[in-house]
Amino acid sequence: MDILTYPVGSYSERADLVNRVVDLVGAEYRPTHVLLDGEDYSKTDGVLEEFKDIAFYWNRDHAINSVPSHVLAVMKDVACHHMVWLSRRALEEDEILFVWIVAHELRHFFQVTHHFSLASLRQESQNLRRRQQYRGLPSGPMAPAELDSDIFAMSTCETFFGKADINCYFARRRLPRCPFTSYPAYLQDLQQLWNPSTQ
């Protein structure tokens, strides 16, 4: 796995953290490339919408038009098959949230390379949202692949930092992807209800 930083030589502490996360979760979660991109695209026209996100997973099935030149150079590398791109916003986040974002994207890589069904997760997530305390959650962030990535990110963070620290952190900090106070508890309940065959 190549961990690349832009500008070159920046974010070395974050690069170490990515390595530690990948070492923790195992070889099946090791993309060919991780790009820590210190550029800010929030006000840049003419780049793919993904660059407005906090992070994304890319492989050769995805487009390479409207991509900044230093990212295009990585995508065109014949050794680059699976890349996790991390934005400056992700790089400047708290350590816990940074690890969450990294683990979430690594899980998207795992989903694409392992082809397991998320039908039961979809069903369980819909059932759970009928509970009184979760009725206010929006439907937008509830795609099964995203929920699966968040469940994986949560359990990775719990292993990495300890469950108590994670509970404490999300009592005061909301997740950018679904900034609702009930969402971490929803994920924990969903994880209990759903037993994916791959875990």
Ligand SMILES: [Zn+2]
């Ligand atoms: Zn995602």
